[in-house]
Amino acid sequence: MEKMQLMALPYAPEALEPVISRETIGFHHGKHLAGYVNNLNGLLQDSGFEVATLEEIVCKATGGILNNAGQILNHNLYFSQFSGKPKKTAPTGALALAIEREFGSFDAFKEEFQKKGATLFGSGWVWLSADKDGKLVITQEPNAANPVQRGLKPLLTFDVWEHAYYLDYQNRRPDHLAALWQIVDWDIIEQRYQP
Numbered sequence: 001m002e003k004m005q006l007m008a009l010p011y012a013p014e015a016l017e018p019v020i021s022r023e024t025i026g027f028h029h030g031k032h033l034a035g036y037v038n039n040l041n042g043l044l045q046d047s048g049f050e051v052a053t054l055e056e057i058v059c060k061a062t063g064g065i066l067n068n069a070g071q072i073l074n075h076n077l078y079f080s081q082f083s084g085k086p087k088k089t090a091p092t093g094a095l096a097l098a099i100e101r102e103f104g105s106f107d108a109f110k111e112e113f114q115k116k117g118a119t120l121f122g123s124g125w126v127w128l129s130a131d132k133d134g135k136l137v138i139t140q141e142p143n144a145a146n147p148v149q150r151g152l153k154p155l156l157t158f159d160v161w162e163h164a165y166y167l168d169y170q171n172r173r174p175d176h177l178a179a180l181w182q183i184v185d186w187d188i189i190e191q192r193y194q195p
C-alpha cells in the first residue's frame with residue numbers, strides 16, 4: 001500500500017510571520033496534520049480505500065477514516081494557499097469578477113467570509129467554493145467537513161479550530177481571521193478556480 005504522506009510546506013516555517021508564527025506552524029503542520037496522516041495510514045489497511053484519492057475517501061468513507069482524510073484534505077488546501085510574500089493582495093480576472101458578481105465587492109466578500117469564520121460554533125472551517133457553473137458560495141463546515149462532499153470545488157479556506165491560532169491569538173479568533181488576508185496567495189486561489 002502506498003502510504004499517505006505528510007505534505008511538504010511550500011515555504012519556511014517562519015515565512016508567514018507575524019500573521020502565523022513559526023511555533024504555530026510547527027505544531028499545526030508538524031504535530032496536528034502529521035497526526036491525521038499517521039492515523040489515516042493506520043486506518044486504511046484493509047479498509048477498501050487503500051488506493052482511493054483523498055477526495056474519493058472524503059466523499060465515500062465514514063467514521064475515523066472520513067474524519068482523518070477530511071482533515072488531511074482540508075489542511076493540504078489550507079497550507080498550500082499561503083505565501084509570506086504574495087504577489088497581489090486581491091484576486092484578478094475571472095475570480096475577481098465572480099466575487100464582485102456574488103458579493104458586490106472584494107471588501108464585502110472578505111467581511112462575509114470573516115463573519116462566517118468568526119461565528120462558526122466550535123471547530124471547523126470556513127470555505128469559499130465554486131459550483132459547476134463557477135458560481136461562488138461561502139460555507140461553514142463543521143469539524144473535518146469539506147465542500148467537495150456536496151459537489152463543490154473548494155477554493156479558499158480559513159481553519160477555525162483553536163489549534164490554528166491559539167498560540168498567537170488566544171481567544172481572538174476574529175483578529176486571526178482578519179490578519180490571514182495578508183498571506184493569501186491569490187494566484188493559487190485563481191488556479192483552483194479555473195475550470
Ligand code: MN
Nearest residue numbers: 159161163164
Ligand atoms: Mn488545523
